[in-house]
Amino acid sequence: xxxxxxxxxxxxxxxxxxxxxxxxxxxxxxxxxxxxxxxxxxxxxxxxxxxxxxxxxxxxxxxxxxxxxxxxxxxxxxxxxxxxxxxxxxxxxxxxxxxxxxxxxxxxxxxxxxxxxxxxxxxxxxxxxxxxxxxxxxxxxxxxxxxxxxxxxxxxxxxxxxxxxxxxxxxxxxxxxxxxxxxxxxxxxxxxxxxxxxxxxxxxxxxxxxxxxxxxx
Numbered sequence: 674x675x676x677x678x679x680x681x682x683x684x685x686x687x688x689x690x691x692x693x694x695x696x697x698x699x700x701x702x703x704x705x706x707x708x709x710x711x712x713x714x715x716x717x718x719x720x721x722x723x724x725x726x727x728x729x730x731x732x733x734x735x736x737x738x739x740x741x742x743x744x745x746x747x748x749x750x751x752x753x754x755x756x757x758x759x760x761x762x763x764x765x766x767x768x769x770x771x772x773x774x775x776x777x778x779x780x781x782x783x784x785x786x787x788x789x790x791x792x793x794x795x796x797x798x799x800x801x802x803x804x805x806x807x808x809x810x811x812x813x814x815x816x817x818x819x820x821x822x823x824x825x826x827x828x829x830x831x832x833x834x835x836x837x838x839x840x841x842x843x844x845x846x847x848x849x850x851x852x853x854x855x856x857x858x859x860x861x862x863x864x865x866x867x868x869x870x871x872x873x874x875x876x877x878x879x880x881x882x883x884x885x886x887x888x889x890x
Contacts, residue, residue, distance in 0.1 A: 678769030678836035684758030685721035704758030710831035741767035777869025785828030792818035
């Protein structure tokens with residue numbers, strides 16, 4: 674497949690503590706663009722960290738991608754300018770359908786290969802960076818979740834690099850559709866059980882369905 678997009682910005686952050694409801698909260702959501710090519714290996718980009726790897730990091734959420742096209746939609750909706758990294762994403766991309774990507778789809782970006790694993794389910798930390806306590810609900814309703822990525826082949830990635838779709842699974846479950854089912858049509862949860870679904874998601878779906886272990890599609 675030919676290149677279908679490019680990297681607009683690579684964004685990282687160390688963990689820092691901010692105040693939330695009178696308490697100190699550790700977070701790595703305040704990403705800033707960095708110049709040059711950045712190694713993508715292990716469970717993150719070099720120079721990046723997640724405060725809560727159970728819910729925001731780990732091998733199946735080594736990086737988070739958000740689309741420049743969605744930035745433009747939010748800027749029009751919110752009537753404000755939003756810099757790259759504002760959504761806490763590591764890779765700001767353009768020209769590739771992030772929300773339309775299939776669970777398990779693989780991209781080559783720079784010299785690395787990544788796999789789309791799941792959508793972002795927003796929490797209060799996104800509201801913190803946006804300065805809007807109601808933003809979690811707004812983000813969920815917009816169905817523009819962005820995509821978590823695992824690392825298939827380690828490499829380096831930088832702004833201007835091409836993003837090429839190198840493989841797609843046979844099913845039809847997209848990032849956006851998974852988000853819609855999770856928030857609005859939980860009677861369809863069994864449709865999430867594709868082979869490429871991360872194990873923590875599979876365990877949650879199986880628990881919700883109250884069955885032992887449905888076959889993956």
